Amino acid sequence: MCEDPDLKIYSIGHEIKAINHVMQRKMLASATDKGVDKITVMHGWIIGYLFENKDKDVYQKDIESKFAISRSTVTNILKLMEKKGYIRRISVESDARLKKLILTDKGAEINSVLRQTIADNETRFNSVLTDEERKTFIYLVRKLRKGLENG
């Protein structure tokens, strides 16, 4: 089955990459116009995640699995985000290996600006896919990611 090379996931790998790329550009082009720092999409995702999980304890290792980036990349990015004042990284007493991530006021402010930017830009995607297609696409992306991560 699936002899046609055009029907292989591998053959569209670079198109998946391209979608990601376009998203990142479009998404943040407008963020710059709003008085906040120019931040990367990854910083935006992490800030959003920390905002949504304010009540819970979030450690560096959680970022690693949530966003599928290597441990060393996590260190790099979070260090930079701390330097820029979006987060703080606090050592905890119960386990000296862990570093707990705290969203600063500045980080929370950027989060609220970003929500607006995201809403503005979402209409771009809506114009390309129908409602039904978008739902299907999101479903399949989640299914594929979930399936691949335990394999």
Add this chain to the structure above:
Amino acid sequence: MCEDPDLKIYSIGHEIKAINHVMQRKMLASATDKGVDKITVMHGWIIGYLFENKDKDVYQKDIESKFAISRSTVTNILKLMEKKGYIRRISVESDARLKKLILTDKGAEINSVLRQTIADNETRFNSVLTDEERKTFIYLVRKLRKGLENG
């Protein structure tokens, strides 16, 4: 429309990124066992593209649009690929701005090994999505990419 944040394309951005990431790991883990250099997925895509377009003239700028990477990244990657002996970059007389890309014998050899690796790994994706889902996914990825690139 589309008030539910879980139904926004943005909300799955990091999952798209993760799929790409997993693909790259899985795809190349086995390539190492076959006596060829350990190459990146992007190198694999470019080598495959040059192989498929042996008869046509391919320039650096074509790589830029085909794979949605910036001009400076194209310079970097192709320089490295030339250094590793996979390709050559030839200045053409008709237009002194252009550099034509030629796949070397070594590059062609890597291509044939890679085809087998890709076939081996494609079964992973097949086990996650049904045939119908895979077709739909590929269709939507292409539609989304095409729609986003002219916007």
Add this chain to the structure above:
DNA sequence: ATAAAACTGTTTTATATCAAACTATAAGTA
């Protein structure tokens, strides 16, 4: 014919990314 605009590729600077080797801490086991 010449000045302006567009195109192709490079360099520089900053960030992102991974793998591998490393440090320190915690948990499990003999």
Add this chain to the structure above:
DNA sequence: TACTTATAGTTTGATATAAAACAGTTTTAT
């Protein structure tokens, strides 16, 4: 308790990536 294994994070070295400034070439417009 002492040895071993597992876990969390850091550092290093290599590659990937983009934006911006740049240089050379070609095309367009006047």
